[in-house]
Amino acid sequence: MAEILRYFNWTYVSTVASEGDYGETGIDAFQQEARVRQICIATSVKVSRSVNRGNYENVIRSLQQKANAKVVVLFTKSEDARELLSAAARMNATFIWVASDGWGAQESVVHGSEKAANGAFTIELASYSIREFEDYFTKLTPELNTRNPWFREFWEHRFGCRVHEHGCAMKSLRNGAFKPESKIMFVVNAVYAMAYALHNMRQAVCPNTTKVCDAMKPGNGKRFYREFILKTKFDAPFRPADTENVVRFTSLGDSLGRYNIFYYRKEDNKFVYKKVGYWSQGLVLNTSVVNWATGVVPTSQCSDPCHPNEAKSMQPGDVCCWICIPCQPHQYLLDEFTCMDCGFGEWPLANLTGCYELPEEYIHWSDAWAVGPVTIACLGMLCTLAVAGVFLRNNDTPVVKASGRELSYILLSGVLMCYAMTFIYIAKPSAFVCALRRLGLGTSFAVCYSALLTKTNRIARIFGGARDSAQRPRFISPASQVAICAVLISAQLLVALVWLLVEAPGVRKEVGPDRRDVVTLKCNSLDSSMLVSLTYNCILIILCTFYAFKTRKCPENFNEAKFIGFTMYTTCIIWLAFQPIFYVTASDYRVQTTTMCISVSLSGSVVLGCLFAPKIHIILFQPQKNVTNLRAKENRFSSVATTAPSSTYSQASASTIVPTVCNGREVVDSTTSSL
Template structure:
């Protein structure tokens, strides 16, 4: 009709045409409507899916402008929200029972797509539900206003339609129309040539039969068509536009003037119809409904959202929200099984320690790949290694520094050596005290008093090194370890070597009858012992200069969750520091 009227530049205001194609002003430049285009309800459906995180769905559409343009608009909205289409099917009025069964089988093949979008005429939606009930198929339907809240669509297939979401244009019944319509009869409504046929169909009788005309439309239940409000609004919009045009071009008369004849359809459409704005007539007191058009001739969009479910043994459409450029849902009115919405996703959500490996060309299907224990989630697609010495947080959003492992005073491995060292120190100090008490006696002097004290000092240093090695590593502690370990043994061995060498030379001199050996005085013996100790000190100092002492954290590739705090000296350096030139080797043997 719109194509025909534009040829004669005759404006049209529709009350039921919702095809998105009619918003194209290059083709339908004289068309306006009091109902919103289908791409708005496509947007509302997409927002419902995103609200429940249904990202993998199937679609069914009626052949023709309504279904095809509606589902195309939905697919565009779905792509922007990363919602994937598992499979798409079309139905038509000419489709037989086998055809509908094939559609249901195609939907069942995508087992993860538990939600099905229906953009179909009411009769097509009804046959689709009949086929689903016949094949005992269960889906969560999300349907356009072609299904709406019509009982005729679900009658006989209530179980198959259970838990469906449907969308319907927001409207209200007009009580004045109901009063007018129910008072009509075949004799008072003679201007409608089809009313007599409607009457006979409504009451199942013929007006030629006696008593047929005595029925009343007030008898029985009367359900007003939901689009009546839009019909009234369309009539009033045309009337307001004509009224405004008459006031503009016929300023000197209250009647239609010659300036309106013949009418200029283009001017009438652009200057008066598109600029018409008025409060909807017959609206309830608590309802706000402004009738106006945008630049495309479309009306304001608002949809009611219904949920079809069972209440007290009876299936009902329950209004659970609305869409008015933004989605509003009251989920407390939706009785979900097990109190949670069903899922409709191509792939199950990955666990906390897994990332998504996307399938080529698909944003809804993925494979979950676990991260390594030492990795955190850089994003939902990437595992990233924590640095050495770090470990992932419990929520895997980052890393934290691992506690440093070293021997602590309370460890069993420390208590044993410390106990032995303490006993050794007490025994050594006891011997030192005993020596000091008898310092001037012949026995102490004959034993090599000075070298004995040096030997006891070396023994005491050996025991004290236990505490240095248990203390938490630091630059100072590592320096003391390098100096103390070799030096303490060098003190002991140097004293023993000097004392042994002195005794050997004395006995050798007596045997040969030679003169008294040189350098056997206490001062000489201390000097020789000090010279031998200095060899070790020289090696230790050179080691400190070549390899500066410090602390390092060591992590084993096999056990990355353990960080060992240790001194930064190599084992080879430690071994080389124990090696000395031949003159200094004996004290360390």
């Protein structure tokens, strides 16, 4: 019975038992089996021996109070089952009955209450008729069967006459519809089991006699039970040829149960018991002949089944009652009781059995957001390399020398790095790419503005020294300038390295508020950290702008300071516009990345256009200006009245001087690479 309930997943049932050994013992055994299979008992009712019609209706009312327990297990005598069905019919109560062999397949139980019994599952001990017993029994008459005192009473009840009356004893059991009790088989098997046990005991304790010996006296009953009854095993006698029925007992003294399972239903306008399976140490059911009223298997559970996206929250101390708790959209069902979060960047499958990874999104090289910045960067790099080529080819001309060759090449390398940053920012984020972003962005700016600061500082010190005294300023040689520039660049590299150590580079995944969007790959550095790392570059820009402004009054025959001033003013405008734009576009990584790339490329383009374009113009299109004005000098940084221009190009030697006028005074520099 418990396995039938488990088969249909009926986990919340009520029970009714007849008072007495049969009902109480049976229902106790059922409850033990039910607990093993996690089947809960909603209510358990006992029918007393002195129950009346009203009490049966009270039993039905008790069952109706547990509305979710739609299945009722009956372990009752046949008369109690009949009265319960009658009460259910009167009260229009509908249950699914699962009944023991007290109901079995008896028509008398359901007579008059067929509709109330419709859909019931009943069990009956599997048995077969014994023809030999039927032949023997139907031949008996009161005269021939004097050893059974009850037979005379049975005969009189059967034929409705007195044995001593004329003709009563002449009647025969073969006349009329006689059907012996179906459990005769078990009585026969029990008799044979006792006979086999006695036979085996006699052979074991007194093999030399054919009579009952002292060892077989009643005082040895316990030994007889343990060693012989429980160990008896034989094939049942009188069984049909196609029937397998071995008689043996368990350690508890129970025989092996075999049950037929019936389903009570309406068929051809008539209610019948339909065999749907059997149980022999295991359940076998043929549910194809079971027709449910609703077309689906009814439920009998304490709580309604949870929806596919809900988990069961069990009530304390109860295995059958639960509360359904919806899982969050980003959760899947680890089991029927647990909602589990999908990992970051993952989303539950449609059936909630697991998670799948959301597609990763980043700027691809073919995206429109990447084409523009990459095109600008490629053009800028070509221009930078072209400028570097022109400078290298005219390395010893006055314009290149006056530009400060070493610092110019450092400046060009910084511009080239600015353009190269576009490719690093467009590349798919990874730990290596993120590390390059941190190192490259600040360093490329630092290379540019360190070289410019060194230039402007040198110009300011030379012009200031020429105005205030005739003594040559210190650290204006090319080697000193390169060293100063390297120190300034090293400071930014140190900041970037500390940043890498404090906040290890890596990739983070970002999703939208509902976590269902595609995953955006980003470097794990914060925007604020990136801007803080550029603070040093801001200081360099401010100092460059200050020195460019300070030397703004130099006349046109020394216009290096003027071009540096244009460069720094434009750079300040770009940087002032970049920071608010960078934060405003933080919600869209595409716009932010494109803005960053274009801003960095513009910074390099400003340096390339404002500082190098005039020099390239002179070198390529006005070579007549790319000559040295020679002047005799008496000593270093002395004032002169006249100049001796040279109309032809000549190399400046160690004693060559380039006159320069600033703030109304003419100053000269005799270095091999002049201002």
